[in-house]
Amino acid sequence: MNWYGESGAYSLDAEAAAARVRQNTNPAPKKLCDWKELEAAGVVKSRGEYLAAVREVSVFMANEGIAKALSEKDTEMLQMVRMLDELDDVINLLTERLTEWHQSTTPGSSRKYTRAASKKFIQTVAKSKNPSMKSVAREILSLTSLRTNLMKDVSRTADAVIPNMSALVGGLVAARLVSRAGSLSLMAKMPGSSIQVLGAESALFSHIRAGTPSPKHGLIFQHRRVHNAPREVRGKLARVLSAKLAIACRLDAYRGELDEAFVADANAKIDKIMEAGE
Amino acid sequence: MKSIGKTLVSEGAGGVYGERMLEGCRVWDPYRSKLSALWYLDKSTDLKADDVVLYLGAANGTTVSHVADYVEAVYAVEFAPRPMQDLLAVSARRKNIVPIFGDATRPKEYAALLEPADILYQDVAQPNQAEIIIRHLPFLKKGGQVILMLKTRSVDIRKTPEEVFAESCAEIEAAGLTVEKGVWLNPYHIDHAAIVCRK
Numbered sequence: 488m489n490w491y492g493e494s495g496a497y498s499l500d501a502e503a504a505a506a507r508v509r510q511n512t513n514p515a516p517k518k519l520c521d522w523k524e525l526e527a528a529g530v531v532k533s534r535g536e537y538l539a540a541v542r543e544v545s546v547f548m549a550n551e552g553i554a555k556a557l558s559e560k561d562t563e564m565l566q567m568v569r570m571l572d573e574l575d576d577v578i579n580l581l582t583e584r585l586t587e588w589h590q591s592t593t594p595g596s597s598r599k600y601t602r603a604a605s606k607k608f609i610q611t612v613a614k615s616k617n618p619s620m621k622s623v624a625r626e627i628l629s630l631t632s633l634r635t636n637l638m639k640d641v642s643r644t645a646d647a648v649i650p651n652m653s654a655l656v657g658g659l660v661a662a663r664l665v666s667r668a669g670s671l672s673l674m675a676k677m678p679g680s681s682i683q684v685l686g687a688e689s690a691l692f693s694h695i696r697a698g699t700p701s702p703k704h705g706l707i708f709q710h711r712r713v714h715n716a717p718r719e720v721r722g723k724l725a726r727v728l729s730a731k732l733a734i735a736c737r738l739d740a741y742r743g744e745l746d747e748a749f750v751a752d753a754n755a756k757i758d759k760i761m762e763a764g765e
Numbered sequence: 766m767k768s769i770g771k772t773l774v775s776e777g778a779g780g781v782y783g784e785r786m787l788e789g790c791r792v793w794d795p796y797r798s799k800l801s802a803l804w805y806l807d808k809s810t811d812l813k814a815d816d817v818v819l820y821l822g823a824a825n826g827t828t829v830s831h832v833a834d835y836v837e838a839v840y841a842v843e844f845a846p847r848p849m850q851d852l853l854a855v856s857a858r859r860k861n862i863v864p865i866f867g868d869a870t871r872p873k874e875y876a877a878l879l880e881p882a883d884i885l886y887q888d889v890a891q892p893n894q895a896e897i898i899i900r901h902l903p904f905l906k907k908g909g910q911v912i913l914m915l916k917t918r919s920v921d922i923r924k925t926p927e928e929v930f931a932e933s934c935a936e937i938e939a940a941g942l943t944v945e946k947g948v949w950l951n952p953y954h955i956d957h958a959a960i961v962c963r964k
Contacts, residue, residue, distance in 0.1 A: 490877045507877060514873040515903035520880040535860070538838055542856070542863050545878055549853055549866035556846035695923060 489520045490544055497530045499540045501547040508548065560743075561671040564644045568662040571641055574634045581627050585612060588620060606631065650745040651735035655728070655753060656710040663706050664732070675740035682736070683707065683729035707732070712757060720764030728757055766804055766812060766835065773804050775834035781855055782827050791831065795953045798828040799888055799914040802953035807946070810912075810961075812836050812884070819882035819904055821869040821897065822889035824848045826855035826862070832886070833859045840879055844868040869897050872904070881906045888914040892921065895936040902940065902964060911942060911962040918956050926956045937962060 488511065490504040491497050498504070522537035531537045556562070582605050589612050609631075613624035638659065645658030649671065652661035667685045668674035674682070684691050686705030694701045704725035708714050716724045731753040738746050767774055767790070774790035785792040795802040804810045812818075812835035823829045823841035825848045833839045841856070842865045843849050849866050856862035867875040869889055885905045887898055898913055905911065915933055917926035924932075934944050942962040950957040 488877065508875065511873055511877040514871070514876060514900065516876050519876075519904065520878065522880065534837075538861060538863070541878060542860070545863050545865050545875075546853065546856070549849060549864055552866040553846045553849055553853075692922065 489516075489518070490541065491520070491525060491530070494524070494528070497525060497528055499530065499543075501543045504544040505548045505551070508544065559670065559672070560648050561665060564641070564648050564662055565666050565670065567637065567641050567644060568659075568666045571634065571637050572663070572666075574630060574637065578627060578630050578634060581623065581630075582609065585609070585620070585623055585627065588623075589615070592617065592620070649736070649739040650743075651738045651750060652732055654745065654750040655732060655735050655757075656707060660706065660710045663709070665736075667706060671736070671740045675737045677733065677736075679726070679730035679733035682732050683725055704729075712761060716761055717764040720760055724757065724760050724764075727760060731757070766810065773801050775831045777830070777834035778858065781830045781858075782825070791834065793831045798831065799950055799954055799957060799959065800828055800832065800886070800912070802950045803912070803914075803948060803959045805953070806950065807948050807959075816883040817880060818884045818886055819879065819901065821885075821887040821901065823852050823864070824888075825851040826864075828888070829862060830855050830859060833862050836884075837861060838863065840865060840882065842867055842869050842875065869901075872900055876904075879904050882909060884910045884912065886912045886914075888916075890916050890919040892919060894920060895933040898937060898942075899940040902942075905964050907964060909964050911937075911960075911964065913937070913960040913962070914950075915958045915960055916956070917958065926958070930958050930960075934960060 488507055490508050491499060492504075492507060520541070522531065522534060525531045525537060531540060586608065609624050609627050613621055613628060615621050615624070641662050642658035645653045645662040649661050649665060652664070655661070656664075664682065664685055665671055665674055668677060668682075684702050684705045685707075687702035688705075690699070690702035693699045703722040704713055707725055707728060710728070713721060713725055713728065734749070735753070738749065767776065769787050769790060772787060773793045773795070774787055775793055776790050779786050779791050781791075784794065793801040795805045800810070812832060814835065814837065816836040818832055818836050818839045820829055820832065820839050820841045823843040826841065829839055829841045829852065838861045840863045841852060843852050844867060849864070852864050856864040863878070865875045865878060869887075870891065870893070882905050885898065885901055887894065887901075889897060891897060894913065894915055898911060913933070915930060917929040920929045920933065930947060934947065937960065938944055942964055944960060944962045946961050948959045948961070950959060
């Protein structure tokens with residue numbers, strides 16, 4: 488059936504038409520819409536009127552669809568974690584440039600050998616006499632505190648939105664994984680092996696194309712149990728952890744609440760591998 | 766299609782995406798739009814005033830807005846929510862665009878909205894681009910034209926673009942289409958080919 492209904496019972500009402508469009512199960516209908524039918528029945532007077540009516544239906548459906556997509560629980564978390572990573576880049580870039588600037592105006596200054604922490608260094612510059620340099624340093628400091636707050640926000644949101652994954656690898660890493668996968672529902676359809684190399688795409692493709700060694704871990708390397716693990720078991724650990732993450736992700740996507748038994752079980756298994764390596 | 770000097774333009778209200786204007790017409794940039802690139806490389810591409818176009822992969826509606834300047838109606842399908850918001854904004858100003866929020870791999874979701882099209886245009890980043898074209902053939906008139914903007918890198922990164930091109934052409938021909946020409950869109954779009962066919 489077409490969006491405007493059947494002969495004798497034509498209707499242009501957007502809501503009813505949307506329901507008819509959704510009911511359709513035939514991917515290749517024999518009879519497509521024909522605006523001449525409606526004209527003959529006197530429902531529309533012109534081609535323009537037909538187009539206006541069909542647009543009303545499609546725009547109605549689009550608005551509904553977009554509202555639904557935007558109300559997905561992970562949408563905002565993804566934007567937050569992307570903003571966080573972007574902030575990191577900006578802060579590093581500005582800090583580097585400010586260091587160069589400061590060194591070029593201060594003959595005796597060098598960050599070599601002193602290993603001054605970058606935050607301490609920025610605080611020193613913030614007291615400098617050069618007014619522009621001073622205000623740049625202050626901006627960086629305020630960006631840094633903004634970043635800290637945002638990071639806490641991301642962790643808190645992740646604990647609520649993706650509780651099982653957060654329990655396994657912490658909110659921040661879990662949120663980054665979802666961000667790289669695209670969305671929670673996309674990630675829930677991924678096998679563990681894909682999750683294992685999320686974030687290591689260039690290494691993966693160079694492995695597929697040129698036969699270089701395959702990547703053992705992508706973003707999950709940021710989780711402490713992976714990067715603290717002894718080299719020999721790191722690959723194994725990454726594999727097991729990502730398999731558990733795949734399960735956790737599906738729990739988060741389709742059940743949406745913390746499964747303590749599963750998390751305890753998974754953590755025990757991962758810790759056992761850690762111990763075996765030591 | 767209309768050109769001023771050697772520049773492709775379309776007639777319509779400007780300011781859709783900050784495009785340049787030339788003598789009151791909108792300049793259609795080949796580096797931003799594959800259909801424009803195709804015109805620069807092969808002048809036989811044409812859009813007629815009474816055409817109905819089924820456009821898969823409408824994205825933000827940049828190319829769609831130009832197509833809409835030329836033809837009678839465009840059914841524009843896009844499945845990502847963010848670009849769809851932009852497409853809706855574009856279609857609010859152009860009354861001959863029907864914006865459809867749907868997944869081109871599942872035409873049944875919006876089949877009941879469509880009417881027979883003169884031109885089926887596709888620009889989607891999916892591995893099964895030829896298959897998506899074939900699934901939409903029921904919506905194309907007999908003798909209608911198919912313009913497939915083949916993104917070879919989305920089909921298979923391990924094969925060379927030429928291999929992907931040959932395989933896609935074979936797949937389309939097996940479905941009963943006649944491939945009229947294949948145009949590589951260098952230098953405007955790297956590893957993209959336009960395949961023009963007839964039903």
